[in-house]
Amino acid sequence: MNKPLQNDLYIRALLRQPTERTPIWVMRQAGRYLPEYRQLRGEAGSFMNLCTNPDLACEVTLQPLRRFRLDAAILFSDILTIPDAMGLGLYFAEGEGPRFEHVISSADDVEKLQRPDPEQSLAYVMDAVVRIRKELNGEVPLIGFSGSPWTLATYMVEGGSSKAFAKIKNMIYAEPKTAHRLLDKLADSVTDYLNAQIESGAQAVQIFDTWGGALAADVFREFSLQYLEKIVAGLNRSHDGQRIPVVLFCKGCNLQLENLADTGCDALGVDWTISLADARARVGERVALQGNLDPAVMLTNPDIVACQVQNTLASFGMGEGHVFNLGHGITPDVDPQNMTVLVESVREYSPAWHQDKDRPPGPV
Amino acid sequence: MNKPLQNDLYIRALLRQPTERTPIWVMRQAGRYLPEYRQLRGEAGSFMNLCTNPDLACEVTLQPLRRFRLDAAILFSDILTIPDAMGLGLYFAEGEGPRFEHVISSADDVEKLQRPDPEQSLAYVMDAVVRIRKELNGEVPLIGFSGSPWTLATYMVEGGSSKAFAKIKNMIYAEPKTAHRLLDKLADSVTDYLNAQIESGAQAVQIFDTWGGALAADVFREFSLQYLEKIVAGLNRSHDGQRIPVVLFCKGCNLQLENLADTGCDALGVDWTISLADARARVGERVALQGNLDPAVMLTNPDIVACQVQNTLASFGMGEGHVFNLGHGITPDVDPQNMTVLVESVREYSPAWHQDKDRPPGPV
Numbered sequence: 001m002n003k004p005l006q007n008d009l010y011i012r013a014l015l016r017q018p019t020e021r022t023p024i025w026v027m028r029q030a031g032r033y034l035p036e037y038r039q040l041r042g043e044a045g046s047f048m049n050l051c052t053n054p055d056l057a058c059e060v061t062l063q064p065l066r067r068f069r070l071d072a073a074i075l076f077s078d079i080l081t082i083p084d085a086m087g088l089g090l091y092f093a094e095g096e097g098p099r100f101e102h103v104i105s106s107a108d109d110v111e112k113l114q115r116p117d118p119e120q121s122l123a124y125v126m127d128a129v130v131r132i133r134k135e136l137n138g139e140v141p142l143i144g145f146s147g148s149p150w151t152l153a154t155y156m157v158e159g160g161s162s163k164a165f166a167k168i169k170n171m172i173y174a175e176p177k178t179a180h181r182l183l184d185k186l187a188d189s190v191t192d193y194l195n196a197q198i199e200s201g202a203q204a205v206q207i208f209d210t211w212g213g214a215l216a217a218d219v220f221r222e223f224s225l226q227y228l229e230k231i232v233a234g235l236n237r238s239h240d241g242q243r244i245p246v247v248l249f250c251k252g253c254n255l256q257l258e259n260l261a262d263t264g265c266d267a268l269g270v271d272w273t274i275s276l277a278d279a280r281a282r283v284g285e286r287v288a289l290q291g292n293l294d295p296a297v298m299l300t301n302p303d304i305v306a307c308q309v310q311n312t313l314a315s316f317g318m319g320e321g322h323v324f325n326l327g328h329g330i331t332p333d334v335d336p337q338n339m340t341v342l343v344e345s346v347r348e349y350s351p352a353w354h355q356d357k358d359r360p361p362g363p364v
Numbered sequence: 365m366n367k368p369l370q371n372d373l374y375i376r377a378l379l380r381q382p383t384e385r386t387p388i389w390v391m392r393q394a395g396r397y398l399p400e401y402r403q404l405r406g407e408a409g410s411f412m413n414l415c416t417n418p419d420l421a422c423e424v425t426l427q428p429l430r431r432f433r434l435d436a437a438i439l440f441s442d443i444l445t446i447p448d449a450m451g452l453g454l455y456f457a458e459g460e461g462p463r464f465e466h467v468i469s470s471a472d473d474v475e476k477l478q479r480p481d482p483e484q485s486l487a488y489v490m491d492a493v494v495r496i497r498k499e500l501n502g503e504v505p506l507i508g509f510s511g512s513p514w515t516l517a518t519y520m521v522e523g524g525s526s527k528a529f530a531k532i533k534n535m536i537y538a539e540p541k542t543a544h545r546l547l548d549k550l551a552d553s554v555t556d557y558l559n560a561q562i563e564s565g566a567q568a569v570q571i572f573d574t575w576g577g578a579l580a581a582d583v584f585r586e587f588s589l590q591y592l593e594k595i596v597a598g599l600n601r602s603h604d605g606q607r608i609p610v611v612l613f614c615k616g617c618n619l620q621l622e623n624l625a626d627t628g629c630d631a632l633g634v635d636w637t638i639s640l641a642d643a644r645a646r647v648g649e650r651v652a653l654q655g656n657l658d659p660a661v662m663l664t665n666p667d668i669v670a671c672q673v674q675n676t677l678a679s680f681g682m683g684e685g686h687v688f689n690l691g692h693g694i695t696p697d698v699d700p701q702n703m704t705v706l707v708e709s710v711r712e713y714s715p716a717w718h719q720d721k722d723r724p725p726g727p728v
Binding site: 164166169170174214215216217218219220252255274275278295297299301304311 | 528533537577578
């Protein structure tokens, strides 16, 4: 049995419950800016070897927690595990980002796609979740995650990263039925996958729609948003008597915040191009917000990091429902010292923004 | 003397005056999707040879007008001519985009930058404008343009294209005075440059803030918007008895539309991630709108292009103040046949959205 949570600030903030300070975690907190990550990555031989080996995935997940007083761990994995489990053959070409051996280019290709059983073809992820929960020993919560249907579909149809999204957009505009069939299968698969992560021990889940911002507003609603809604509706929102918060992070989609807040999720990740004050005014009391310091600030110096932390806290303002994060992943060239400053500045300056700052941390 | 304009639909739409149909031009309409452009580009040896030779720049400018019934020509040039004229040495590495031989990395570098006299170091641009106006012979208006101070500064400090904008953002956050000095010099230089284009015959001007969307909302206002305001205030808004409309196109800045509309410009270019209906609701009667079909639609087929043209016109709705365009530049892999369909569809379907559809085209 897993121990009860000692630090549940992150969970409480996502549920907009009182906290004595603002919790913080950082997207890609386990990553290349850490020398110990680069060493393990070198020894593992490939990024996928890190992801598919539960011991290594657990070790990488915990690395940033040993250095920084973070309020959550996030499963070390990739957003493209589902298409890989569907048989598309994920690999990482040196310096090129993710690629697939097989791409989806026809209605027939889509029909043939099997909804993966996460306990079978994604067992390595579930093993990692179990292992990480055990190692965390209740210290902080573990976040599970998945890519969104639209974001997964872009890679599956383009064969890798893209700038113009010519093929997947051609499918959406010229063969919308095929695109909907693909996205619907992905929504079901993401639901299964996240529910299996929750069953294995993930205490919150986040869905990354990295490329939602490439779509026209009405196209986003039809081809991304409605599948996010379907997933949120299908997730098991409690486990072991605990509420499991669901976070949506759609980069470049700040014009859609109101619609995203209506999906039934608990919180929205926001990138840095909107102020938290504006974002909060848009979503009102419906959801918590997670973000949103410009990741480029982490490339400056400690004084500026500390100052910008204060600006970000002030932009959200008084009250509950804020999880501090960057507006996108931390970049490989960041000095880990700036990460220490970031985390400690949030600890130092955030209590003033909470009514309940004298309440000690404790279980939900 | 230049002849009076025969087709002034574009000018009237920018000034929100009645038109019998919606005018159209397309960003990068003179470009690589045209075989005749690729041939001339090959013969010229380099992109900069095309830009700096007024005869070739004129020829390239006119190429799309011979194929398509467009309502405006746009000067063929590059957004980075000003930093080149400042001595930074613009060149295009094969397949890599623009680069500078010298970069700006200190307050001292910024101090040394000279405000170029456009009639001297940018005379090739003015010669091209004069030449194009003569060749156009009053058929359609000629658009002049420049990059925005912020967008120019990104290339000057990064040395070329960037994804993270680490150096220029470090300057903004850590050395804001240096950044402001650079941006202020650029604002003055852009003002001089656009006024010289107007003096030479440009009948409207557009400022491209290609990278404004990379900035946090408050940073955008301080480091991009205020310099756009300064330029707009300094432009000569009439020439030869004609009003010269000013258009701002800030990609990825749809959250800033209200602020951009308050700069004093006549029109805003909008990318495809916001519906024109939403954009129009935000800016009200303050400015005209230009856009905003997803450029990826041009990679589909004629039926879909025609359908999406109708959707875009319907999104703007009834009334004046819309210039049709893509939401960003046309891409090199577009079939020119789809461009014909785009232009003709706007001609076919737009009159229904104008009250004054029986008024014949004529001078402002």
